[in-house]
Each structure stands twice: as C-alpha cells, then as structure tokens.
C-alpha cells in the first residue's frame with residue numbers, strides 16, 4: 001500500500017452558484033478523500049476561499065491538485081505542503097460538567113487557552129482555537145467527562161510571513 | 167440594440183460565427199426558436215431525438231474543427247442530451263449545448279418539465295452555466311464558446327430559463343473574452359522540448375504513439391515531418407486515426423486491445439515511447455504494469471492533469487501539440503532507418519492484416535477494405551460502436567485528419583448515424599460513410615427522417631450480423647459461449663425501413679455484390695443510402711488482447727478449436 005499523506009490546499013474560486021458542488025462533485029467522482037473543507041468569501045466578495053485537507057498517496061494528491069486547478073471556476077490553487085504555514089481550526093465542544101468536575105475542566109480549558117462561552121447546570125460549552133493537534137488533544141482530555149456534542153470548522157491556513165495566496 | 171434574451175442569444179451565436187444548430191424545441195424553448203424564425207444566417211436542423219442533436223453537433227465539430235451547437239428543451243429534452251454531452255466530454259470535442267429551463271421563479275419547485283440540468287450535466291461537461299440575468303446572455307455565450315474550443319476542448323452547456331429568454335436586454339456584441347479563472351494558453355517550456363529531443367536522439371528503439379490531440383491541434387504535418395526526419399514509426403489511437411496517413415510506410419495503424427499485432431509489439435519492446443495528444447486509456451494500455459515496461463516516456467499534452475495520471479512520464483512537454491512538435495522537429499537529430507525499423511517492418515509483414523476468405527459468407531473486413539480502396543482513405547468515415555467500429559479501425563486506412571469519427575472514451579452505441587449527419591452538414595463536399603452495426607443503428611435510426619429531409623447523401627454501411635456482435639464475441643471467447651442477451655435477429659427489413667423513410671435501401675448477401683452496391687451508393691447524391699450487408703454472424707475481431715491483460719495474451723487470430 002502506498003503511503004497515505006495529508007495535504008492542505010487553498011483554492012480561490014469565483015464566488016458563483018454551484019462552485020462548491022463542482023469541487024465536491026469532482027472529489028466524489030474521482031474518489032478523492034476530503035478530510036475537511038472550510039469555505040467563505042474573502043476581502044473581494046467575488047472570490048471565495050476554500051481550504052481543503054485531502055488525503056491520498058502521492059499520485060492521488062498530484063491528481064487532486066491538477067484536476068481541481070482545471071475546473072473553470074478555480075482562479076488559483078495553492079499547495080501548502082511545501083511551505084511553512086499557520087493553520088487554525090475552531091471547535092465548539094459541549095461537555096458534561098458535574099459540579100465535582102467543574103474545577104478540573106476549567107483547568108484544562110485554561111491550559112489550552114480555550115474559553116468557556118456557555119454554561120448550564122450540567123454542561124459547559126467550550127471554544128477552542130488552534131492547530132488540529134491541539135483541538136484533538138483537548139477533545140481527548142475532555143472525553144472522560146462526557147462529550148455531548150462537537151462541531152469543528154475544518155482547518156483554515158495561510159502561508160507564514162509576507163507571502164499571500166492571491 | 168434592444169431585444170429579448172432569446173434574440174440576444176441567437177445574435178450572440180451568429181456573432182460567434184455559428185451558422186447551424188441541431189435541436190428540438192419545447193415549451194421553454196419557443197422564444198429561442200421564435201428568434202430563429204426566418205433567419206438566414208443561423209439555421210436549425212430539426213433532429214428527431216435530442217441524443218441525435220448532441221451527436222450531430224459532435225460529428226459536425228469533429229469533421230470541421232468548429233464548435234458544434236445543439237438545442238434542447240428543459241427536463242426530458244435536456245436529459246436526452248446527456249449521452250451526447252458525455253460522449254463529447256470523453257473525447258474532448260467542442261460542443262455547445264443550449265437548453266431551455268423553467269422560469270427562475272419556478273426553479274427548485276418541481277415545475278412542469280423541470281430537471282436540474284445544471285447539476286445533471288456538471289460531471290459530463292467541461293463547464294456549464296445557468297443564466298439568471300438577461301444581461302449576462304451575450305457574455306455567457308461568448309465565454310461558453312471560448313471555453314468549448316480552447317485548451318483541451320470539450321462540451322459546454324448553457325441553461326436558459328424562460329423568463330431570461332423573454333426579458334429585455336440592450337444587446338452589445340462581445341468582442342473579447344477574458345476570464346480571470348481560465349487561461350488556456352500554455353507557453354511551451356523550451357527546456358522540456360530540449361530534454362525530449364535529447365531522449366529521442368539517444369533512443370535505440372523509439373515509437374511515436376499519437377492520439378486525438380494531434381487531430382484537435384492540427385499537428386498532422388508536424389507529426390509526419392518528425393517521423394520522416396527521424397524514421398520513428400507511428401502508432402495511433404482510435405481517435406488518432408488520420409494524424410498520419412495510414413498508407414504512409416511509417417504508419418503502424420492502431421494499437422491497443424484491437425490494435426495491430428505489429429503496433430503492439432513495437433510498443434511492448436520500445437525503449438522510448440513518445441506520446442502525443444494521447445492519454446494512456448485502458449483500452450490502449452491493457453495491464454498497466456506490463457505496458458511498455460522497458461520504455462522511457464515523453465508525454466506531450468495540453469492538459470496538465472493527463473501528465474502522470476496513469477503512466478509515469480520521464481519528460482513531460484505541456485502545451486499545444488502542434489507548437490510542441492514544430493519545436494521538437496527542429497531540435498531532434500535526423501536519423502536513418504535502424505535495425506529497430508527493420509524489426510518492426512518484419513513484424514508488419516509477418517502480422518499483416520488479411521481479409522478472411524469470403525467462402526460464400528460475406529466477411530465484414532472485406533466490405534471495409536473495399537471502401538478503403540474505393541475512397542483511397544479520403545472519405546469521412548463515421549463508425550458506431552462494437553465489432554463494426556473495430557473492423558473499420560483496422561481495415562479502413564484513414565489518410566487525413568478529421569476524416570475519422572468514432573466514439574472512443576464513452577463507446578456510445580447510436581453515435582454513428584447522427585454524428586454522420588453532423589459531418590455531412592459540415593462537409594458537404596466529401597463522401598460520408600456511416601459504418602454501423604444492426605444493434606447500434608437501431609438506437610438512433612429515427613434520424614433517417616432528418617437526413618432525408620436535408621437530402622444528405624450519407625452512405626450507411628450496416629454490418630448486419632443479427633447480434634450485439636462485440637458482446638457475443640466476448641461471450642464466445644471468455645464466457646464459454648453462453649450467449650445471453652445478444653440475439654437481435656428479430657429486426658426490421660432494413661432495406662424496406664430505409665425506403666419507408668424515403669432513403670435508398672439495398673441488401674447485399676454475397677461477396678460479389680459488394681462492388682456494385684457501393685458504386686451505386688456513390689452515385690446517389692440527393693438522399694441517404696442504406697446498404698444492409700448481411701455478414702457472417704460468427705465473425706470476430708482480431709487481433710485482440712483481452713481486457714486488463716498484456717501482449718502475452720494477444721490473440722492474433724481466432725484461437726484454434728473455436
């Protein structure tokens with residue numbers, strides 16, 4: 001089995017109806033795996049930016065780049081596997097918070113520089129931002145208390161330094 | 167100038183140089199057909215099924231090099247077009263489809279004859295548009311035409327809701343298309359061409375493997391010059407027929423599953439494979455691990471996504487085949503014939519294609535070879551899919567580009583006849599032969615009405631074996647002769663059928679009737695002629711390399727004992 005790699009790309013696309021369907025359709029049709037996908041508009045409202053984390057062997061990743069770039073609505077594709085980047089993901093985690101555990105959970109939240117943004121008699125909702133590893137780590141640490149619900153935005157990324165994708 | 171969206175659409179097409187569309191109207195297309203009414207500069211050829219319209223546009227495009235345009239109404243009209251679009255997509259043919267759509271206010275409400283044409287056709291087009299504002303009509307048509315015919319060509323669909331057709335717009339012709347997200351031109355990297363030339367100069371056993379990209383880019387002369395300067399022999403794909411004349415001593419004919427034994431041997435033993443405008447389709451390579459194992463690979467292609475897709479390339483040259491070959495011809499050293507040439511020529515003699523003895527039964531190979539001789543390979547030949555297609559590919563020698571039209575990637579039965587209509591409309595000056603099977607012809611034969619109406623003198627060569635022959639062949643060879651679902655001997659009298667439509671009908675049962683029937687067909691110039699050739703039903707196509715296997719398993723002739 002060829003080695004499966006994870007691979008982050010940023011795709012700048014024309015902000016037109018159907019463009020998300022084009023990308024997801026391409027991935028589905030060609031059997032490419034999407035690990036995460038984050039989409040929003042940019043400072044230019046006619047341009048949307050997608051950050052895609054895909055996985056596959058080298059030749060699949062090469063095909064993902066080429067086939068995606070080929071889509072007519074794709075303005076530019078930047079492959080982040082070779083350059084230093086900053087990557088972030090935001091997660092909201094709703095966890096059971098029995099009175100006996102509250103202090104412990106708050107300590108974990110502190111250590112991760114996360115925030116408790118909502119609270120009820122039996123639960124905390126925690127906001128955490130960071131790299132994928134950090135989000136995974138806090139999720140794992142909170143699991144023993146009883147995770148009730150998690151939502152993650154998917155990774156967004158940017159090159160370090162003055163480089164831009166645009 | 168003020169006009170409605172439908173008129174703006176038609177005017178945009180005219181401004182883009184379109185003078186012929188193939189289509190069928192329907193409720194939401196009435197405004198567009200109304201805009202066509204009485205126009206002399208843009209004619210609609212009324213087809214009898216939208217699949218026919220799609221294939222006719224495709225055939226027109228292949229024969230002329232221009233964009234073929236087809237129209238269909240919303241819902242069922244659009245879904246009927248899908249096969250034509252998928253076919254053009256697989257073979258990179260520039261087609262523009264315009265479909266009517268329900269009003270924008272009804273979209274998504276399951277309105278009468280609503281289908282999600284935009285969604286359905288996304289995976290079978292190079293690009294598609296849903297026009298929601300009448301002001302976008304002229305630009306959308308201009309962009310669609312531009313996308314269809316530039317870069318690696320392909321079909322583009324424009325879906326036009328009825329209210330957009332009816333709304334008013336101040337029409338301004340679009341003279342230039344620039345899209346920030348699409349820039350098809352590629353500047354060829356000279357360094358890569360130099361590396362390619364170096365590999366060619368070093369190679370002991372090079373072979374050229376050329377595909378549809380050579381036809382599309384009009385690179386046939388450059389290719390022939392390269393082959394003549396270096397004495398490198400050329401094998402073509404199904405879509406590459408005509409890239410170099412198959413009568414040229416350097417031509418090895420087609421390679422692959424039903425390729426000639428000598429082309430396959432040459433590719434198998436080469437040390438350098440020079441792929442030009444070809445994409446290493448599985449019908450060409452068979453078992454990938456065994457394909458051209460000893461060879462370095464040069465891959466010249468306009469589509470970056472084809473590089474390294476299935477076969478690892480040693481030297482890629484990205485760009486238009488014509489430009490790339492022109493550069494390459496200058497940079498390679500001339501070379502004379504080598505032992506390698508002699509070896510291939512030896513194979514060419516040893517494995518020369520032969521027409522089987524007729525012995526009373528009519529053999530399809532002989533019919534095709536007759537047509538090839540009679541036309542000197544200069545006619546336009548349009549095939550359907552199946553044994554008829556492969557017999558034609560092997561026994562008809564194509565001499566020029568755009569004179570061989572066949573459904574390659576999709577393998578669409580029913581393609582041949584409507585595509586030949588498009589070809590004859592685009593090239594009224596050339597004889598057009600439609601070679602098809604009794605199965606495939608019955609999938610789109612209703613277009614006889616359109617061909618008769620327009621007095622198209624297409625020669626329909628029906629290779630009638632009373633079987634879905636290619637499937638029967640596989641069942642005979644690989645499934646112990648369990649003939650399941652292939653007997654189509656209950657069929658119309660094709661001679662009478664042709665006559666019923668107002669075409670000429672003939673029937674040929676004996677080998678000695680072939681010449682006379684073909685000669686008569688050549689004389690008829692005001693209507694289609696159908697010749698029902700009642701061929702040997704048991705005849706199979708050889709050579710054959712079974713699917714997914716290698717040249718080791720090639721059957722050059724019918725295996726003994728069967």
Ligand SMILES: Cc1ncc(C[n+]2csc(CCOP(=O)(O)OP(=O)(O)O)c2C)c(N)n1
Nearest residue numbers: 552553554577579603604605606634635636
């Ligand atoms: C639309 C479509 N349906 C089914 C097939 C599968 N298929 C490939 S060849 C073939 C038989 C074709 O029979 P016929 O048209 O009589 O041609 P022959 O092989 O006998 O020359 C079939 C069914 C196909 N290629 N296209």
Ligand SMILES: [Mg+2]
Nearest residue numbers: 603604633635
């Ligand atoms: Mg048949």
